[in-house]
Amino acid sequence: MISKSRLIEIRWHGRGGQGAVTSAELVAQAAISEGKYAQAFPSFGPERRGAPVLAFVRIDSQQPIKIRAEIAQPDIVVVLDPGLLSIVNVASGLKENGIVIMNTKKSFQDVGATLKAKCRLAKVDATTIAREVLGVPITNTTMVGALIKASGVVELESLVEPLQNRFGRLAERNINAMKKAYEDTEVKE
Numbered sequence: 001m002i003s004k005s006r007l008i009e010i011r012w013h014g015r016g017g018q019g020a021v022t023s024a025e026l027v028a029q030a031a032i033s034e035g036k037y038a039q040a041f042p043s044f045g046p047e048r049r050g051a052p053v054l055a056f057v058r059i060d061s062q063q064p065i066k067i068r069a070e071i072a073q074p075d076i077v078v079v080l081d082p083g084l085l086s087i088v089n090v091a092s093g094l095k096e097n098g099i100v101i102m103n104t105k106k107s108f109q110d111v112g113a114t115l116k117a118k119c120r121l122a123k124v125d126a127t128t129i130a131r132e133v134l135g136v137p138i139t140n141t142t143m144v145g146a147l148i149k150a151s152g153v154v155e156l157e158s159l160v161e162p163l164q165n166r167f168g169r170l171a172e173r174n175i176n177a178m179k180k181a182y183e184d185t186e187v188k189e
Contacts, residue, residue, distance in 0.1 A: 006061075006062075007058060007059070007065070008058070008059045008060070008075050008151075009056070009058050009071045009073070009074045009075050009076070010024070010056065010057040010058075010059075010071070010074060010075065010076040010077075010078065010153070011054060011055075011071045011076070011077050011078070012024050012056070012057070012078045012080065012143075013052065013054060013077065013078070013079045013080065013081070013084050013088060013090045014052075014053055014055070014079075014080035014139075014140075015051060015052060015053060015080070015083075016051045016053050017138075018053075018080045018081060018138060018140060019138055019139070019140025019141070020053055020054070020055040020078075020080055020140065021040075021042040021053070021055045022140050022166065023055065023080075023140040023141070023143060023144050023147075024041070024042070024055035024056060024057045025040045025162075026140075026141075026159060026162045026163065026166060027040065027057050027059075027144060027147065027153065027154060028040035028057050028059070029161075029162040030154040030155075030158035030159045030162055031057075031059045031153070031154050033158050033161065033162070034154060034155065034158050035061075036059055036061045036154075037059070037060045037061075037064050037065050038057065038058065038059045038060070038065070039057070039058050039065050039068075040055065040057045040058075041068075042054065042056075043056070043070055052084055052087065052088055054070070056070060056071045058071070059153055072092075072093045073095055074094060074095065074098065075098050076098060076099045076100075076101065076147065076150075076153070077090050077091060077094055077098065077099070077100045077101065078101045078143055078146070078147055079100065079101065079102045079103060079104075080103055080126070080139045080140065080143050081103065081139075082102060082103055082104045082106070085114050085115070090115070091115050091116075091117035091119060094117060094119055097120065098120070099119065099120045099121070099122060099150055099151060100115060100117070100119050100120070100121055100122070101121075101122040101123070101124075101143065101146050101150050101151075101185075102121065102122070102123045102124075103123075103124065103125070103126035103127060103139050103142070103143055103146075104123050104124075104125070105125050105128075106123070108123065108186075108188045111123060120150075120187070120189055121187070122146060122149065122150035122185055122186065122187040122188070123146075123186055124142065124143075124146045124149075124181050124184050124185040125184070126139040126142035126143050126146060126181055127139055129142045129177055129180050129181050130177055133176050133177040133180055134170075134173050134174065134177050135173075141163065141174040141175075141177050141178045141181075142177045142178060142181035143181065144159060144178050144181075145177070145178035145179060145180070145181030145183075145185065146181050146182070146185040148178075148182055149181075149182045149183075149187065150185060150187050156178070159175075159178060160175060163175050163178070
């Protein structure tokens with residue numbers, strides 16, 4: 001688990017249309033609902049659907065966040081699309097004892113060999129969960145569940161209201177996908 005008493009920086013790696021930006025916003029809203037300070041923002045360039053994208057979240061339980069720059073040295077990296085590992089160094093700048101949370105079917109050994117970084121790992125087959133629960137392979141809410149399981153940055157129940165507000169009639173399915181991923185996420189210290 002990540003310490004809850006300091007600034008925590010999270011970098012999301014996804015592809016355009018997968019919901020990395022939405023995930024970042026939902027986690028920040030949950031943190032704020034818990035009385036923490038939080039910010040979420042995307043990194044926009046010439047993105048198009050399917051192109052690599054970044055989103056960022058900062059959470060501090062003690063003081064307002066004054067930094068507005070992209071996160072170059074995250075505590076946590078969340079990877080929505082395992083295909084990004086062949087084109088992006090997702091572990092770049094990861095802090096010592098940082099966590100990489102992967103959407104993958106691969107073993108810890110295979111993921112670790114691909115990352116080539118000394119870090120803690122968490123993994124879940126978010127794509128399968130999304131297909132089964134949501135009916136589409138959009139992994140953003142499943143990966144939120146994995147993030148919470150691996151890091152404890154916010155409470156699982158703190159995401160219910162943000163998910164209801166964001167997804168309306170589809171909220172229940174997204175909540176179920178998040179909870180299923182939370183249950184299925186494996187963490188290797």
